Amino acid sequence: MIVADALRKTFPGLGRGQSRVVAVDGVSFSAADGEIIGLLGPNGAGKTTTLRMLYTLMTPDQGRIEVDGIDVAKQPTAVRQRLGVLPDARGVYKRLSARENIAYFGRLHGLDDDTIHARITHLAKTLTMEDFLDRRSEGFSQGQRTKTAIARALVHDPRNVILDEPTNGLDVMTTRGLRGFLRNLRDEGRCVIFSSHIMQEVAALCNRIVVIAHGQVRAIGTPDELRELTGLADLEDVFVRLADLEGEPL
Amino acid sequence: MTAIWTVAKKELLDLFRDRKTVMLGLLLGPLLMPALILGIGVLAEQRMRTQLESTLELPVIGAEHAPNLVAFLKGRNIDAKPAPKNPQREVREQTWEVVLRIDPEFSAQWRDSRSAKVELIYDSSRQDSKIPVERLRAVLLEYSRTVGVLRGINRGTSPEIGFALQISQRDVATLEARRGMLLAFLPYLLILFSFIGGAALVIDVTAGERERQSLEPLLATPASRTAIMSGKILAACLFGTLALLLILVAFKLSFQLAPTRLQLIDVSLPVMAQLLFVLVPMILIGTTLLTLIAASVKSVKEAQSYMSVLMFLPIIPTIVLMVNPIKNQLWQFAVPFLAQNQMILKLVRNEVITAQEWSVYLGAGFGLGLVLWLLAARLYHREKLAISA
Numbered sequence: 001m002i003v004a005d006a007l008r009k010t011f012p013g014l015g016r017g018q019s020r021v022v023a024v025d026g027v028s029f030s031a032a033d034g035e036i037i038g039l040l041g042p043n044g045a046g047k048t049t050t051l052r053m054l055y056t057l058m059t060p061d062q063g064r065i066e067v068d069g070i071d072v073a074k075q076p077t078a079v080r081q082r083l084g085v086l087p088d089a090r091g092v093y094k095r096l097s098a099r100e101n102i103a104y105f106g107r108l109h110g111l112d113d114d115t116i117h118a119r120i121t122h123l124a125k126t127l128t129m130e131d132f133l134d135r136r137s138e139g140f141s142q143g144q145r146t147k148t149a150i151a152r153a154l155v156h157d158p159r160n161v162i163l164d165e166p167t168n169g170l171d172v173m174t175t176r177g178l179r180g181f182l183r184n185l186r187d188e189g190r191c192v193i194f195s196s197h198i199m200q201e202v203a204a205l206c207n208r209i210v211v212i213a214h215g216q217v218r219a220i221g222t223p224d225e226l227r228e229l230t231g232l233a234d235l236e237d238v239f240v241r242l243a244d245l246e247g248e249p250l
Numbered sequence: 251m252t253a254i255w256t257v258a259k260k261e262l263l264d265l266f267r268d269r270k271t272v273m274l275g276l277l278l279g280p281l282l283m284p285a286l287i288l289g290i291g292v293l294a295e296q297r298m299r300t301q302l303e304s305t306l307e308l309p310v311i312g313a314e315h316a317p318n319l320v321a322f323l324k325g326r327n328i329d330a331k332p333a334p335k336n337p338q339r340e341v342r343e344q345t346w347e348v349v350l351r352i353d354p355e356f357s358a359q360w361r362d363s364r365s366a367k368v369e370l371i372y373d374s375s376r377q378d379s380k381i382p383v384e385r386l387r388a389v390l391l392e393y394s395r396t397v398g399v400l401r402g403i404n405r406g407t408s409p410e411i412g413f414a415l416q417i418s419q420r421d422v423a424t425l426e427a428r429r430g431m432l433l434a435f436l437p438y439l440l441i442l443f444s445f446i447g448g449a450a451l452v453i454d455v456t457a458g459e460r461e462r463q464s465l466e467p468l469l470a471t472p473a474s475r476t477a478i479m480s481g482k483i484l485a486a487c488l489f490g491t492l493a494l495l496l497i498l499v500a501f502k503l504s505f506q507l508a509p510t511r512l513q514l515i516d517v518s519l520p521v522m523a524q525l526l527f528v529l530v531p532m533i534l535i536g537t538t539l540l541t542l543i544a545a546s547v548k549s550v551k552e553a554q555s556y557m558s559v560l561m562f563l564p565i566i567p568t569i570v571l572m573v574n575p576i577k578n579q580l581w582q583f584a585v586p587f588l589a590q591n592q593m594i595l596k597l598v599r600n601e602v603i604t605a606q607e608w609s610v611y612l613g614a615g616f617g618l619g620l621v622l623w624l625l626a627a628r629l630y631h632r633e634k635l636a637i638s639a
Contacts, residue, residue, distance in 0.1 A: 057469060057470060077472050077474070080472040085470040086467075087466045089463030089464070089466050091465070091466060095263075095268060100263075104256070108471040108473040110252070110472070
């Protein structure tokens with residue numbers, strides 16, 4: 001269960017005398033257990049910044065975040081224990097094998113070796129990564145790197161999972177496999193939040209969609225609710241309308 | 251605590267899988283530094299020996315005015331050569347190390363038993379001319395004294411009247427100390443190596459990790475940022491200590507295997523152990539300082555641009571001591587770099603280091619390390635640290 005309430009984040013403008021850049025401006029939404037929430041928005045809409053605030057890497061200027069009822073600002077460590085995070089940058093250590101990458105994070109989560117071993121076996125099976133599990137990750141394909149990073153994020157069996165553009169750069173079959181994996185997470189009763197800039201991607205997976213543009217929430221609802229809201233049938237048109245992209249230069 | 255060790259272990263595993271970097275980091279120093287020191291030692295020794303023992307060729311202006319003096323010089327292994335056309339210029343151009351000019355009035359002054367004039371032309375800024383000039387001066391003084399004594403005896407006075415002072419010299423440098431002087435740059439090399447020997451690793455685990463974008467997931471784990479940073483510092487310190495240990499072993503072996511006249515410093519096991527102990531605070535200071543830098547800059551490239559300044563830091567006390575030699579005082583053991591310099595010199599000179607000096611030294615060294623560690627930890631808590639792009 002993740003609740004974001006009126007989040008605002010600004011960054012200093014580059015150069016002297018520049019005004020601060022508003023990245024996220026009053027973003028509110030909630031994600032229940034057993035639900036997949038998709039954060040949908042064009043590049044630079046503030047998706048990654050919002051997620052970074054959720055997983056405690058950044059502190060919001062205003063607003064508050066609760067994970068399983070715990071205030072992120074007050075107990076960031078307790079929150080991090082309940083989160084599985086796949087950041088935008090996968091950052092897999094290339095001189096370590098996939099297994100060592102996952103085990104390293106398991107130890108940082110305070111797990112013992114037996115638990116780590118059992119979790120790795122389980123995750124390797126569900127993510128179909130047995131054939132490269134003990135290879136050094138140097139030379140991994142994009143899909144293998146993403147799988148390793150996802151397994152690493154889930155090694156401690158978190159109740160809440162945050163994924164930043166998880167299907168970025170993956171081929172069709174890997175994407176399909178990943179979708180199935182995320183549905184499983186939901187069916188296990190976890191709370192899943194992920195971001196994407198592809199409407200179809202989000203519609204195929206999410207219970208609800210949060211459309212973000214220019215740092216603000218434009219709409220929240222199921223795909224059908226969003227169609228109804230805009231009166232458009234095509235999901236891409238819905239997205240373009242909601243994100244107010246029609247007037248933007250290509 | 252577990253997190254610190256977990257991070258340190260991972261960093262070392264990661265590093266040791268990078269064979270080439272490890273080989274360069276661990277073996278280059280131990281192979282190059284003894285070769286450098288012994289090589290320079292051999293060169294200096296040979297030069298001194300040839301300058302002291304070989305025949306000194308000395309252009310003499312006006313040799314005809316003082317044939318006896320020229321003969322005396324010859325007897326002392328100094329050969330008179332014909333006068334150069336422009337002695338001052340030729341000395342400045344380093345054609346000759348020293349030129350002797352005998353005054354045209356020499357024979358007249360000599361006959362009248364007045365002080366006869368000779369002049370040495372040399373360039374005191376040339377290290378090279380030091381030994382020949384000293385040699386010539388000593389021979390001339392000997393000649394002057396011998397003749398003076400003979401004249402005194404001729405006139406029935408005691409020759410001692412002519413010498414209000416009798417100067418004898420006693421060099422108090424012990425054999426070990428004199429050898430230590432030859433190795434003036436040994437402390438610099440050792441300090442430099444412990445200070446930034448592990449720089450590549452330290453910069454890589456913070457600035458490099460951020461550039462490779464793996465710092466973000468790492469900081470999203472429940473492990474505290476201070477623990478993660480401390481683990482990285484620990485890994486770098488362990489690696490630095492290992493590298494230093496190998497250097498000291500290489501020193502010990504090369505000085506033991508060198509010809510006897512080059513066995514210049516005490517490389518016994520206790521001294522080596524103390525050297526290692528003296529340099530450990532330096533490793534800590536270097537690692538924490540570099541972590542501080544790596545956490546504050548935007549990229550690996552930016553962090554590396556600090557290296558040239560850092561390389562210069564350890565040589566400052568060596569230069570200051572060279573220009574302005576000062577007595578050992580307690581405060582010196584609290585000044586970074588100067589303190590290490592003094593401690594190493596004391597060790598290689600076989601001098602006693604008092605308990606007070608040890609405690610000031612270790613207190614100041616580890617204290618500075620702690621301060622830098624705290625500052626670096628503060629930087630690690632900045633939001634900007636995790637975000638690479």
